[in-house]
Amino acid sequence: MSTGRGIPEEVIEAVLRQHDIVDTVGKHVHLTKQGKYMKGLCPFHSEKTPSFTVTPERQIFHCYGCGKGGNAIKFRMEIEGLTFPEAVRVMAEEAHIPFEDGMGGQGGSPRDMELEQLLQAHEWTSKLYHYLLKNTEHGKPALEYLRSRGINDKAIDTFQIGYAPARWDTLVQFLDKRSFDLKVMEKGGLISSKQDGTGFVDRFRDRVIFPLHNRTGKVIAFAGRILGDGQPKYLNSSESRLFSKSRTLYNLHQAKTDIRKTRQFVLFEGYGDVISAWDAGVHNGVATMGTSLTESHANIMRSLADEVIVCYDGDNAGQAAALKSISILEGVGFNTKIALLSDGLDPDEFIQKYGAERFKSQVLDGAVTSVKFKLIYLKKNHILLEEDGKIAYIKDALEIIAPLPSPTEREIYLQDLSADLQVSYDSLKQECNELRQAMQKKAPAGDNKAKRWNNGRHKTGQASMPTLLPAYQVAERRLLFYMLQDEEVAQYVSKHLGDDFNIDDHAAIAAYLYAYYAQGKEPDASRFVSSLEDDRLEKTVVAIAMMDIPREWSFQELDDCIREIRRFPLVEQIKRKKEEMVSSERAGDFIRAAQIASEIIALERQ
Structure with missing residues (x-):
């Protein structure tokens, strides 16, 4: 059975079984054990006190600071900027789990069919351009250009480099003859619509073509370098469902x-x-x-x-x-x-x-540390033959060296600076220590940026005090907490409350849980989260699953929660009726006021 994302459920379940949440998160966050939880600094926002929590038992993570949460798949999506299918595919590949997403087969949605069509069109387009480069008269100038740049035939084949002719409709005709939907091809960035809206033209013309692949090897876009003069020199496929420049790395x-x-x-x-x-x-x-x-x-x-x-x-x-x-x-x-x-x-x-x-030994093996590079880069901006220039350089250099956490590291760079500028090491060390003390005094009560595990990618304001939830909300969340861990609770709530939750998201989660258990599935918060396909609901479920309350329940407690949930709309109705009664009395409509009073009494009896 496939999910709405076109991925077989058994693949998602296998991925979650093979990728432990602690191992997955631990590659990016330094976790320490605190009771049944693992805690660390959140990689998604800037914080000094750890609020990022992993629960090994339930295989989920949750940050109490920024609200992000989910299972191992969700973490990889967030940390690597992947879509759900991309994350599942990558994780399946890493765990050697066979993955055929079935897109385009029976049960696939029209959206999946479109994606499959785009992937196939990109693969065929890549082969077309490669063929035109290597086997046609049109491609000869491009082939000569590549060879003049030192790119040999072996590299051309390895990277599937191609050529798009200087015609308006080579690719349009190629795709149209193979019954591809040209509107879909335009959405996928392969072709462009004419300005007058009467048809389509090739996006790439008279360009050397470099196919761009996703990390699993599928062609998802192209980059074209123009031959001769013209602008732009390089042209990428437009952003699409397949391709995002900010998430794609060539090769x-x-x-x-x-x-x-x-x-x-x-x-x-x-x-x-x-x-x-x-x-x-x-x-x-x-x-x-x-x-x-x-x-x-x-x-x-x-x-x-x-x-x-x-x-x-x-x-x-x-x-x-x-x-x-x-x-x-x-x-x-x-x-x-x-x-x-x-x-x-x-x-x-x-x-x-x-x-x-020489490239490998001199350039790559001789690569310098980031601090060394900053000092070299900085040095170019000062005239060291002049005393003022030398003093200014020392001042700027010390601002780079002083924040380094390692005393040994600071000493090495200070010695290099001393030898390079012929300045006393002791005086540099004294000035560095004074600057370091001053920096520590000025440091805000925020992140320790030297901690490489804390990405500090988003700044947040002061942590707000936890909000005390109304009794009916507490009751709804408590019921859902028990429903997540016990099918019997879900069946009892379904019979006695159904979807009569007051908060829409809670009602939706309950409905999903009823359906989840109806399919014969075992209680599993991580697995259930993957079935939701709704980011807001996922966050809510994770927050509820992470509630620190006893897991034992009783029918008396369930009844109390259900009573509180049913009571809330009546209380709200009574409140509105009382306001309406006061308005009627002020308007002198005492008969209407008396009617409302009797309605209030009936509601209060309920």
């Missing part, structure tokens, strides 16, 4: 095997750099899609490795981008190094000029 599908072995990424800026490095024997390289590095990129990478070497262009723009990437990468807990390229070369140019071995 991750091929590089992930080597990345898992080495626990290291090499992060490049461009496709050409990745391809040249691959040909040079560097098989753990990826690149962003012509966009700046995002937190989603960093989280995806962090799930696979511990260290990253940022290998951006050696010019000013590349080095500025490398500097900007450091805080994002270290924010998710990466050990970050920066590769230094001489003469303003980019990695592709360096490999073509000096060869593979």
Whole structure:
């Protein structure tokens, strides 16, 4: 049986069985045991006191600060910026669980059929462009261009590089003849509609085509580099259900095997750099899609490795981008190094000029720590031949060194600074210690940013005091808590209360629980959460499942809760009737007031 997401339930259940919540969360959050819970600093918002809680028994997590919660699949979705199907597919692959989502088969929804159609169209389009590059007269100039850039035929085949001809409808005709819905193809970013709305045209024309894959190897988009002059130089597929620039890394599908072995990424800026490095024997390289590095990129990478070497262009723009990437990468807990390229070369140019071995030994093996890179970058902005410039550089450098938590690390950088500028080490150390003390005094009562486990990605205001819930809400949540852990409770509540919960979300959760147990399933909060497909309801269920109340129940307690739930609408009705009676008395309509009074008495008897 498939879920509404087109994924067989048995696959989801197998994924949840194979991915323990503590192991899954523990790769990103430092957890400590507190009774039956595991606690740590939330990776989704900035906090100093741990409010992020994992319950191994129920296989769920919940943050009392920001409200995020769910099971292991939900955690991977949030931390890596994945959709539900993407997260399940990745986790299934990691656990060697066979995964055929059945999209397009019997029981698949029209939405799944559309997704399957887009994936198939992208695969065929990739093969078409690759064929046109290698086997037609149209493709010869593009093939010569690639070879002139040092990209050989083996690399062209490995990366399935192609060519889109300088025609308006090559791909449109290709897809139309194969009965693809062109409106769906436009939504998927493969083609564009004409301005006058009379038809469609190819999105890519006279461009070298680089297929873009998701991490499981499916083609989901394309990047096209123009031949000759023209703008834009690079053009990506438009954002679609399949493709998001902020969550896609070029070559991750091929590089992930080597990345898992080495626990290291090499992060490049461009496709050409990745391809040249691959040909040079560097098989753990990826690149962003012509966009700046995002937190989603960093989280995806962090799930696979511990260290990253940022290998951006050696010019000013590349080095500025490398500097900007450091805080994002270290924010998710990466050990970050920066590769230094001489003469303003980019990695592709360096490999073509000096060869593979020198690139690996000099550039990658010689990569410096992020602190060292910051000091080198900073040094370029000061004129050290002048005393004022030297003093200003020392002041700025100490602001980088002073916050470092390790005394040994501070000492190494201070010694380097002393030797480089011929300044007394003792005076630098004294000034560094004074600056460190001043920084600690000024530090706000917030995050300790040196703690690499706390991502601190979102700032929050002061923690609010817990709100005291009305009695009927407490009763509803208590009933749902017991229903989550015992089918007998769900059957009793279904018989005596049904869907007469006062809060719509609680009524919806109860309805889902009735259906869940009707399918013969065992009580399992994690499994039930996966069946909901509603983010708000998922959060509510997790918050209820994490309530710290005794798990033992009695029919007397259930009856008390049901009575309180049924009582609330009557109390509200009485309140409204009393207001109506007062209004009638003020208007002089005493007969109506007397009628309302009798209605109030009847309601109070109920």
